[in-house]
Amino acid sequence: MTTATLEPKHARDREGIQRSPLARIIDRLGGGLLQVVVIVIALFWLMPTLGLFVVSLREQEANTSSGWWTLLTQPAQITLDNYANLLASGFTSSFWNTILITVPTTLLVIGIAAMAGYAFAWIEFPGRDALFLVVIGLLVVPIQIALIPIAGLYGTLGIFGSIPAVVLFHVAFGLPFAIFLLRNFFAGIPRELLEAARMDGAGEWKIFSTVVFPLAKPAIASLGIFQFLWVWNDLLVALVFADTENQPMTKALQSQMRQFQSNVDILAPGAFLSLLIPLILFFAFQRYFVQGMLAGSVK
Structure with missing residues (x-):
């Protein structure tokens, strides 16, 4: 034919x-x-x-x-007088407080979740599946029910109102989702790669740092964007655990809402500056975003 x-x-x-x-x-x-x-x-x-x-x-x-x-x-x-007035009103300290809260929280969540996700995916230890089910169960726990108990604990430890208190709270409630995401991504890595590294004499830490972690850049970048945005835009935790000296931008802007009509010249530039940094971060890592959103979705 x-x-x-x-x-x-x-x-x-x-x-x-x-x-x-x-x-x-x-x-x-x-x-x-x-x-x-x-x-x-x-x-x-x-x-x-x-x-x-x-x-x-x-x-x-x-x-x-x-x-x-x-x-x-x-x-x-x-x-540009509004921005000059904003900087003169002490907004700069709130900006740096936000940086000191958001950056350590994001790095800690990524680091701890990456190691835990690798352990849940590729290391056999007693009670692994049961412990992972507990992590999944923590995904549905709302942060509101932990505010009062954690506030009492912070008061006992003497860290209530400080930046480390806010960071620890965000890390604790950011880890369940981060571990779930990265574990599913790591589980999709071909077993042959890990077996080849073990045959070459590499230990678990060597395999994690040189084989698994570099392959997880899309998922880690996506997780970093999510975590950064959640902490950067948080108001509830800051209202409860941050005092006036350590307040982030969200709390500083919320305090101006009491006299909205007379403070719009501070609210508008402050809100735009708080929006600018997340936009820059998102566009810088947008090529990893879709890949990270789909990470582990088939497992």
Whole structure:
């Protein structure tokens, strides 16, 4: 049978495939129009962020008398005085407190969860499965029920109101999800790689540090983004365990809400600065994000 006789049959088979109405619409519209639609949706999605940025660049009187979009026709409204007032109000110390809380928490959660996830995935020890079920069960425990007991414990230890108290609380409640995620990712690594390393005389720590951990970059990057955002944007734990001297940005901004009408010139630039760092972090590691979201989903 020649190619000429096969091509019509192949064309008929291809035309006979039933396609969804959405797929047919996309084919008719073409990729160019679809990209325009996606861009428009993205612009609407970013509109609140753009509005917050514009409000942070306008004086208080302008924000109370007209909408932020008037800046497009009156660019003379732009001023950096709001950011200068924000820095003069002591917001810098809250920013550094947020860094001192978020960065150690993220690193501790990643480090501890990576070692625990490797142990649950590849090291045989008594009670491993039962202990892992306990970790999974901790995923459903809300942090609200632990606030009062942990506050009493911190008071006994003398660390209540300090930055280490906030860090320890976030680490404790961030570990169950982190261990679950990384364990499932490590379990998907081919056993042959680990067996080959053991035949070369490598111990468990050597295998973890040189074979397993480098392969887990997508999952670790995704976990780091999640953990960083959770701690960076946290308000409840900061309200309970951080005093005024050690308060992060969320608590500092919340204290300004008592006089919202008179403090919008501080709230707007403060909120935008608190949003800027997570955005930079996300775009820096976005290529790992989707891979990490799917890590271990098949296991």
